[in-house]
Amino acid sequence: MPMSRFAGSLSTPKVDVTIDMGNPFLNLTVDGFLKIGTVAATRVLAKDAYHVVRKGNFSGHNFEHTLKKMCKEGAYYGTLAGVYVGMHYGAEKIRGTKDWKNAMIGGALTGALVSAASNKDRDKIMIDAITGGAVATASEFLNYLT
Template structure:
């Protein structure tokens, strides 16, 4: 039986935007905000486009709502990512080493900080810190696998 195969490699395009704030901590924080905020806004844009196509019509009011939702989600996720990247970088600088523990501590600090900023109670802040640390650690350890 004849067979055919495809040999090659796929790679995603790499877009790098450099914003120099004059401080490495700020550079990492702004970079995380911009990258993840853009991804979140693009995700909302894709969702809203799907819903517009499904409904078959668009109005200026719906377009304005979609744009506001894109901005809101972009800022929310961008802020979360910026705080996390900044915290992880700060922990790395304080500890003087680069390992998975920085992700764990950065995630825990981010979870606690964002939860406290939302006026949550102490138990919720602790739970969010544990969740943030666990998610960041899992993501960091999974990045070692590939």
């Protein structure tokens, strides 16, 4: 049976903005906020642009609505990422080691904090803490594979 192989590389342009806040904790937190917030805002823009083109309804109202959604989701997910990065870094500094447990601690604390800010149900807060820890740990393990 004939076999074929594909070899090559793909690289994308990298844009990195550095804001020096004078503290590594703040630097990482702001960096996480900006990067993930930008991704969330871009997602909203792409999704709404698709719907506008599909419907053929270009209007100032649609533009204003999209802009508000971009700001809202960018701020929400940026804040979530900033809190996670800060918690992860804090766990790393407190424990004095770099390993997957820092991601688990950071994810669990972030899940619990975000959940506690939006509801008072203890079971829901615990479930969100466990989910945050599990997702962060899985993400960390996937990073080790690549």
